Amino acid sequence: MAHSGINILFEGRNLTRLLGGLWISAKIAFIAIVLGILLGIILGMLRTLKNPLLRVILRLYLEFFRIVPTVVLLFLFYYILPQNFHINLNAEVVATLVFTLWVAAEMSDIVRSGLISVPRHQVDAGKAIGLTTPQLYRYVLLPQSIQLMIPATINLTTRVIKTTSLLLLISVMDVINVGQQIIEANNQHYQNGAFWIYGFIFILYFILCYPLSVWARHIERKEKLRNNG
Amino acid sequence: MSWTVIQQSLPIFEKAFWLTLKLSCYGIIGASLLGLFASFIRYFQIPVAKQLVNIYIELSRNTPLLIQLFFIYYAFPEIGLKIPAQTSGIIGLVFLGGSYMAEAFSGGLDGVPKVQIESGKAIGLSNLQLARYVIFPQGLALSVPAIAANVIFLIKETSIFTVIAIPGLTNTALDQIGMYYHTDESLFVLVIGYAIILIPLSLILTWLERRARYGTFGH
Numbered sequence: 001m002a003h004s005g006i007n008i009l010f011e012g013r014n015l016t017r018l019l020g021g022l023w024i025s026a027k028i029a030f031i032a033i034v035l036g037i038l039l040g041i042i043l044g045m046l047r048t049l050k051n052p053l054l055r056v057i058l059r060l061y062l063e064f065f066r067i068v069p070t071v072v073l074l075f076l077f078y079y080i081l082p083q084n085f086h087i088n089l090n091a092e093v094v095a096t097l098v099f100t101l102w103v104a105a106e107m108s109d110i111v112r113s114g115l116i117s118v119p120r121h122q123v124d125a126g127k128a129i130g131l132t133t134p135q136l137y138r139y140v141l142l143p144q145s146i147q148l149m150i151p152a153t154i155n156l157t158t159r160v161i162k163t164t165s166l167l168l169l170i171s172v173m174d175v176i177n178v179g180q181q182i183i184e185a186n187n188q189h190y191q192n193g194a195f196w197i198y199g200f201i202f203i204l205y206f207i208l209c210y211p212l213s214v215w216a217r218h219i220e221r222k223e224k225l226r227n228n229g
Numbered sequence: 230m231s232w233t234v235i236q237q238s239l240p241i242f243e244k245a246f247w248l249t250l251k252l253s254c255y256g257i258i259g260a261s262l263l264g265l266f267a268s269f270i271r272y273f274q275i276p277v278a279k280q281l282v283n284i285y286i287e288l289s290r291n292t293p294l295l296i297q298l299f300f301i302y303y304a305f306p307e308i309g310l311k312i313p314a315q316t317s318g319i320i321g322l323v324f325l326g327g328s329y330m331a332e333a334f335s336g337g338l339d340g341v342p343k344v345q346i347e348s349g350k351a352i353g354l355s356n357l358q359l360a361r362y363v364i365f366p367q368g369l370a371l372s373v374p375a376i377a378a379n380v381i382f383l384i385k386e387t388s389i390f391t392v393i394a395i396p397g398l399t400n401t402a403l404d405q406i407g408m409y410y411h412t413d414e415s416l417f418v419l420v421i422g423y424a425i426i427l428i429p430l431s432l433i434l435t436w437l438e439r440r441a442r443y444g445t446f447g448h
Binding site for chain 1: 287288290291292293294295296297299300303304307308385386387388389391392399402403406412413416419420423424427428431
């Protein structure tokens, strides 16, 4: 054999192209996570209010984004927005929009369950000493629930990063799409192209997600120890 | 949206529906067995095997199913292991789901209160009896909510099978769109298809969770 299969990664501009694809995935994930978390915090706080109509609407929103698989969500927005609403967005924007709405839905549930886990008497005590609602959130509810929300939020982040692998399905030039092109272009010279390229992408995703998982677990363990001690 | 188009495409979607359901079932059963096995290895702290299980869990949880499927379906043949698409799909689902199930079972087993184990020892149960009568029954009941979440998650993941051309619900919908431009109708049937599986299932699982919680308190 004239060359080993791993060289496919270093042939021409292949490595830069792969990392460029990864950059697009990362950009979409980053924007969606930031916007989704902000929107999710607001929705989560709204879901703790007593208004029944608001509760039903937000619950339906959450359940819709939970029940429908992300692949299907991507297709729904990708095909239906231009066809039925004449809104032509490019695939990257569609992906960012879908991911943002999805993160917001999941985040709203994380925030809600964090807030309702704070014992009722804490809120009553806060009201008794005359705290206003913003003060109640700032000094009572958030400090006691944020430790619960952080691990779940980090896990959600890793899920978003993993889900960026689906971008290929709506023809975003993400890392996997670039990988496929490289494999096809080098088919003649590298019989093992798929093995090395997909192996490399597998490792790339692992490198991105593993530290986040470890971090989330670390925080969870610390929180558990604090509660038991 | 045209109802005749939907009616005409229903037989194809029905086939796809059963295929999706079948592959999900195999995947979930396989993942549960693998997860149970892995969690036992972790629980009994079996040397070497424990480290292997931990490496497997980290690899499986921190990479997307899509790239796992690509690797199984496209890369394995290059090293001389040719696996048909549907089998690749099931293997991918078991590989992914096994780690999630293992975490669910482990979480349940770790959640059994210390006092239960100590009481078991105090009345003279052997390690095996302790596992059989005290730890597993309670641990499994505690892990039911996490397992239920995993079941839903794994069924949703089958939508990714389309990338290796398994003619499940998603792939069929994309085919219909590609061939006849029946975009609205196909996407509608696709969403309904998953809803038919997932909504009743999530209701059943919620009911089961309530039953299991009842079980943990020893009623």
